[in-house]
Amino acid sequence: MNRNVAALGAIVGAVLVISGVAGLAGCAKKAGETLAVTQPKDAGKLNIYIWSAYLPQEVLDKFTAQTGIKVNFDTYDSNEALLEKLQSGVADYDLVVPSDYMVRILVAEKLIQPLDHAKLPNMANLDPRFLDKDFDPRNAYSLPYFWGTTGFGYNKAKLGALDSWQALFDPKNKGRILMLDDMREVFGAALKSMGKSENETDPAVLKQAADLLKKQKKLVATYNSGDFANILAAGDVDIAHGYNGQIAEVVAKEPEKLAYVVPKEGATLWMDNVCIPGKARNVENAYKFLNFIMEPEVNAEIVNGVSYASANVPARKFIQPEILNDASIYPSDEVIGRCEFLEDIGDTTTLLDQYWTEIKAQ
């Protein structure tokens, strides 16, 4: 017989064996079978679509042990990826976790369904400061999952203590500044440095902010929303505009060198929220899970597992003190007081878009 055919067979065989082994390893590892790829069509399941590193496996295992509901979860890297998936109309997800501005879009597109608060007794555990926000009045569609701030991380060993957005506009730091690649956040930083609101709509003020950012561009080493904390930690920049979570992680590794600050002028508060898609098939299970993760001990387990702040008040008793006392994760009330959520600025977005293009194209 021909050697070639035999060899082709060998290749196919080898690939099958390797993937088979990998598959077995994957299956054997999870006795709970929570990660199974195919699932029978029973009612006892729940499909979650969530940011990566937002939900510890132990919490899911506990939920499955308590309720018998099998949990599948997939992760995404941007709100837009989530939007696309829900727009397809054939994605089988029962719970999703969009950020604040995306909740508004999902509501407008009728992709998420109103929540029946009567089925969510544990809502009483939530901090009222994070409820009834502009993007979802009376929490008709969403509940807070994690929240945080957008400030900046910096090399404290080199620059000394900083507490103002001015550092990001200081020619002294030329070529050593990283800005988020995010229009609203970058304008937010400029507006805050001018003592204005991040939701400013006065065209004259926005023109001023745009001019400031055009001038700032010469100082900026890079605009980056994905890897900013690592770039700061590697020493490629001295100041990195960014979300608290990732920066806190690198600061914790080198606390004598790096620091995170919410500037004295104030900063953005961001919030990711749990919602039930309009086309969810396991709605009752989704409610059960929502209630489950709002139980104080379970919620604390989530926070302890991933180091983001939740809005659950009684959970704080069970959260590790080093997380609760970390000002970059749980800022003080005074700090929260000077922050604001990004709101829908309507037609002004078009103006900002235009300025942002000019800045980036410069």
Next chain:
Amino acid sequence: MSTPADAPRVELVARNVGRLAPVPRPARPVSWERRLLGWHSLLVYLFLYIPIVILILYSFNRSKQTAAWEGLTLDWYLRLFHNDLILRAVKNSLIVAVITTVVATVIGTLAALALARGSFRGKGATQAALYLPIIIPEIVVGAALVTFFGVAQMRLSLTTVVIAHVAFCISYVAIVVRARLAGFDRSLEEAASDLGAGPWDTFRRVTLPIILPGIVAGALLVFTLSIDDYVITSFVAGVGATTLPIQIYSMLKVGVTPEVNAVSTLLLLLTVVLIVIAQRLQQDPTAQGGIKK
């Protein structure tokens, strides 16, 4: 890889990958032109391989940050085998790639044979339609497929990922196999039937061995395309269908750890092994048949 004219090159690349940079050793004193050429090739190879070497090196890096070197460790490989999410993604990627390779190679080869041998109405249109998925931007293919699945009310899952991959991979196989058939000496088949071989025997013992290198090159290409496709997959993946590229992208929000380097290194190793096997197979003298390219 966007025009049919490029197709034979795929095979050449597949043949040469895995060999070291060719170092010319002429007996005569080396002229400066040759020397320049040597340096030039060296630089090209460095340009191609340095990122891969760095990726492998950093999979042994003790630091959690991908950018700073802190010494050697095998930790990331150990952690990899305890990271359910990455393992599941690798498993999904391999399942999709293997099924896609088998299905797309069979269909693509049959399509190539039909186009090379048959004469039927609408052959030109069929051929153009076959090239189309290669020319259309991936993002358009992805959006079109997800719309199709939506209309057909097919729930997004691993199955839809396989269907999508097969759909865009068939063209690649067909083009590579057709290139192989272009130099095919039909008199060999005629000789076989003269000697009493039936159509099936002729195909199995004459045609298939001669075009096999093209089929293998096509299959390898498809395997690689399938395993690293992000754009189309991100559109059509559903519950439990996270593949490795999607997993890695979603990890960006919290920072990529060297676990990703470790898993990439392992996949690279798998690919290199496959290519070495394919290359040895193509070096087999009987595989060349009577073909001169």
